[in-house]
Structures are given as structure tokens and as C-alpha cells.
Amino acid sequence: MLESLIYLERYRNEGTRTYSPHAQHNEAEERYQPGATDVAFGLRVFAVPREEVLVFLANPPSELKNTYLPGDEALFCVHPQVLAHKANDPHLAVLLKQSQPKADIRVSPSASTRTLYVLDNFPHALKVHFPFRISRYERKMRCEVIEQALAVSLELEQGLGAAPKDFAFMREVIGIVSKEVKESNERGENWGYLVRDLHPWPLVAEKRRLVPGFALYGRDFFDHSKIPLLWELMGREEATSFVVKQIMLPIIHHWLWCYLRFGFIMEPHGQNVLLELDTEGAITRVVHRDLSVGIDMRRRRDLGLDSSHLNTYNRMEDGIFLSIAYDKFMGNHFFERLIACCQERQPQLAAEDFRIPCRTLFAEQFADYSRYFPESVQYFSEKRDHHNKPFFLDTGKKPLWRP
Numbered sequence: 001m002l003e004s005l006i007y008l009e010r011y012r013n014e015g016t017r018t019y020s021p022h023a024q025h026n027e028a029e030e031r032y033q034p035g036a037t038d039v040a041f042g043l044r045v046f047a048v049p050r051e052e053v054l055v056f057l058a059n060p061p062s063e064l065k066n067t068y069l070p071g072d073e074a075l076f077c078v079h080p081q082v083l084a085h086k087a088n089d090p091h092l093a094v095l096l097k098q099s100q101p102k103a104d105i106r107v108s109p110s111a112s113t114r115t116l117y118v119l120d121n122f123p124h125a126l127k128v129h130f131p132f133r134i135s136r137y138e139r140k141m142r143c144e145v146i147e148q149a150l151a152v153s154l155e156l157e158q159g160l161g162a163a164p165k166d167f168a169f170m171r172e173v174i175g176i177v178s179k180e181v182k183e184s185n186e187r188g189e190n191w192g193y194l195v196r197d198l199h200p201w202p203l204v205a206e207k208r209r210l211v212p213g214f215a216l217y218g219r220d221f222f223d224h225s226k227i228p229l230l231w232e233l234m235g236r237e238e239a240t241s242f243v244v245k246q247i248m249l250p251i252i253h254h255w256l257w258c259y260l261r262f263g264f265i266m267e268p269h270g271q272n273v274l275l276e277l278d279t280e281g282a283i284t285r286v287v288h289r290d291l292s293v294g295i296d297m298r299r300r301r302d303l304g305l306d307s308s309h310l311n312t313y314n315r316m317e318d319g320i321f322l323s324i325a326y327d328k329f330m331g332n333h334f335f336e337r338l339i340a341c342c343q344e345r346q347p348q349l350a351a352e353d354f355r356i357p358c359r360t361l362f363a364e365q366f367a368d369y370s371r372y373f374p375e376s377v378q379y380f381s382e383k384r385d386h387h388n389k390p391f392f393l394d395t396g397k398k399p400l401w402r403p
């Protein structure tokens with residue numbers, strides 16, 4: 001499974017990073033970028049006494065627990081660029097003093113650059129601290145972010161019994177984090193990494209293949225003349241009906257399920273969703289990854305859900321981020337690209353024929369959407385707060401993918 005997925009992640013993403021003026025920006029050194037031609041690089045590993053770090057667990061498989069938490073130790077994994085350029089980071093300095101260096105772990109970067117595929121028999125990835133800018137943000141992995149992703153993973157896992165049949169997700173199962181060096185009233189800056197189980201859940205016995213969303217319309221890095229994978233998958237089927245029924249409607253259904261049932265605001269852009277295919281090449285499920293989601297506390301209160309296991313990270317009290325995730329990440333950054341890919345082959349296809357059934361499904365499944373969603377499309381402003389997080393902006397535009 002891993003070999004073909006890694007190829008698509010790294011080399012079927014040409015021409016896709018055009019969704020915002022920042023999308024091309026990547027401060028990773030050339031050799032650590034997904035487009036590098038090296039098969040792998042070494043992730044640095046330090047064994048530390050367990051009590052020197054914070055450990056978060058969400059039902060990890062024993063294979064992963066034994067690897068990253070051996071005996072009474074924990075493995076602390078550090079991206080080599082962090083070791084080279086941020087060696088005086090206070091958290092790193094403290095940890096290095098208490099640790100034993102171990103052999104590197106061989107990893108291959110995913111499209112996100114800082115999530116790294118471990119070249120191992122048990123398919124998993126490590127999402128590591130990378131305080132350099134990629135696209136719009138510096139990619140830190142602070143404690144509260146890691147803790148929250150595991151809490152979301154566990155809640156989703158426990159709710160899977162009621163999930164749509166074609167929904168699957170990648171669990172975040174272990175978080176290992178340095179302790180805070182100096183307490184302050186500001187947000188904690190201690191950081192670490194998380195371990196992602198790459199087996200889509202719920203588990204299935206059959207052999208399946210995974211295709212990242214962007215690889216459907218992304219060009220091949222080595223051979224620009226290759227046709228898009230989306231065309232291959234569609235075969236002779238009618239494009240609009242194929243894309244709407246097999247990709248767009250399931251993703252909207254899943255997005256609504258996560259939101260309506262948990263208040264979780266998934267971000268289904270081309271990098272966060274994967275199609276799962278059977279051995280015949282038919283789409284079996286849509287797999288969601290990246291559980292650093294916004295959490296709409298209004299929705300959770302309305303549902304009467306207990307939120308005491310969630311920390312304060314990414315709690316939302318308004319609908320702005322709902323629009324950014326749904327209208328922009330999913331609708332604009334991903335779905336519009338799928339339409340453009342279809343139109344490249346059949347210019348007569350009308351974009352509205354893709355959107356109308358999506359708006360209809362949304363309205364059917366979420367009748368009181370106006371209680372939570374803003375009327376117009378929201379996006380990021382170019383202004384930033386003191387943590388360098390962008391402010392939001394009302395574009396005033398009418399949504400295309402919902403009423």
C-alpha cells in the first residue's frame with residue numbers, strides 16, 4: 001500500500017498548489033521537500049526517560065506503542081532541519097540533555113512536507129514539529145494541538161458505529177511532547193510529534209489502494225504528458241455523474257456527519273482526503289486525515305455533548321471557520337479543481353451541473369444551516385495576530401456549494 005501512495009503523494013502533486021497566493025511557499029530545505037528525488041531521509045530520534053515527556057494515547061496498536069514507547073522510555077523524534085537550525089530551542093535543549101541518541105528512522109515526506117511516512121512494515125506516519133513556513137503557516141506541533149488531535153481521533157473512533165458506510169479516517173494514536181520549560185499565562189510552546197495509523201478505520205480485510213485527492217488532478221512530476229488519474233478512474237462513465245456521485249456527495253455527507261454529530265469542522269481539501277480503491281480500481285470509501293479540526297462549541301452544546309476531554313485549542317463560537325472549511329477548502333480549493341480537470345477533457349461540461357446536486361444534498365441534510373453558517377463566504381485576511389495567525393475576512397460572496 002505504502003509504495004504507490006508515497007509516489008502519488010510526492011510526484012502527482014504538480015500544478016496543484018495554486019489555491020492561494022501562499023500555497024507555493026515552502027521553507028523546507030530542498031532535500032526534505034516532497035518533490036526531492038531522494039527515496040528517504042533520516043528523522044533524528046532520541047530516547048528519553050518516560051517521565052521527562054508528556055504522552056497522549058488514543059488506542060494505539062501495540063506495534064506502534066512498542067516502537068515509540070519502549071520499556072520505560074519514549075522516543076522523541078526531531079526533524080533534521082529543526083536540529084540544524086533551531087538547536088537553541090529551549091525545549092529541545094532540555095530534552096537533548098536527558099536523552100540517548102538512537103538510530104535515525106527512515107522517512108519519506110508526504111505532500112504536507114512535515115508529515116513523514118515511516119518506511120516500515122506497519123504503515124504509519126509521523127507528524128512532526130516544523131517551525132518553518134509552509135504555505136500560510138509555520139508548522140509547529142505544540143502540545144495542545146497534539147492533545148486535541150488525539151481527543152478528536154478517539155471521539156470519532158468511538159462514534160464510528162453510526163458513520164456513513166463509505167466514511168473512513170486515519171487515526172492519530174500517540175502523541176509525545178516535551179514538557180513546558182517556563183510556565184506563562186500565554187499559550188504553551190512545548191512541542192512534539194504525533195503518530196498516525198495509516199490503516200483507514202473502520203479496518204477492512206481486503207487489499208485496498210489509496211489515492212490522495214490532489215493526485216486526481218495533479219500532474220506527474222516526471223512525465224507531464226500523463227493523463228490525470230481522475231480521467232483514468234472515470235473510464236467511460238459520464239464525468240459529471242461520476243464525480244458528483246462518487247466523490248463530491250460522499251464528501252459533503254461525511255463533512256455534515258462530522259459537523260452535525262460532533263461539531264467537528266473537517267477540512268476536506270485535496271491534501272486531507274484520499275480515495276480508497278479496491279483491486280478493480282472502483283472507489284470503496286473516502287478516507288479523511290488531519291484531525292486538527294475546528295470544533296464548533298455551539299453545536300456541541302446544542303447536542304448536549306460533554307466537552308470536558310477537549311482542551312481550548314481551536315474551539316469556535318461562530319460560523320466563520322465553517323465557511324472557510326466548507327466553501328473554500330472543500331468547494332473552492334478541491335471541488336472546483338475537479339470540475340476544471342473534467343472540463344479540460346470535455347469543455348462543454350457546466351460547473352453548475354456539479355454544484356446543484358451538492359447544494360441540494362446540503363440543504364436536505366442540514367435544514368437549519370443558517371443557524372450556524374454565515375450567509376457569505378469567509379476566508380483568511382492577509383493581516384495576522386501576535387501569534388502570526390491570520391485574521392478572517394468576509395468576502396461578501398455568495399456561496400456556490402451550499403444555499
Ligand SMILES: Nc1ncnc2c1ncn2[C@@H]1O[C@H](COP(=O)(O)OP(=O)(O)O)[C@@H](O)[C@H]1O
Pocket residue numbers: 013016017023110111112113114115127134135139214269270271272289290291
Ligand atoms: N494540493 C494541495 N492542497 C492543499 N494542501 C496541500 C496540497 N499539497 C500540499 N499541501 C500542503 O499540506 C499541508 C497541510 O497538511 P498538514 O496539516 O501539515 O499535515 P496532515 O494533513 O498530514 O495532517 C500544507 O502545508 C499544504 O501546503
Ligand SMILES: [Mg+2]
Pocket residue numbers: 112271272289290
Ligand atoms: Mg492537512
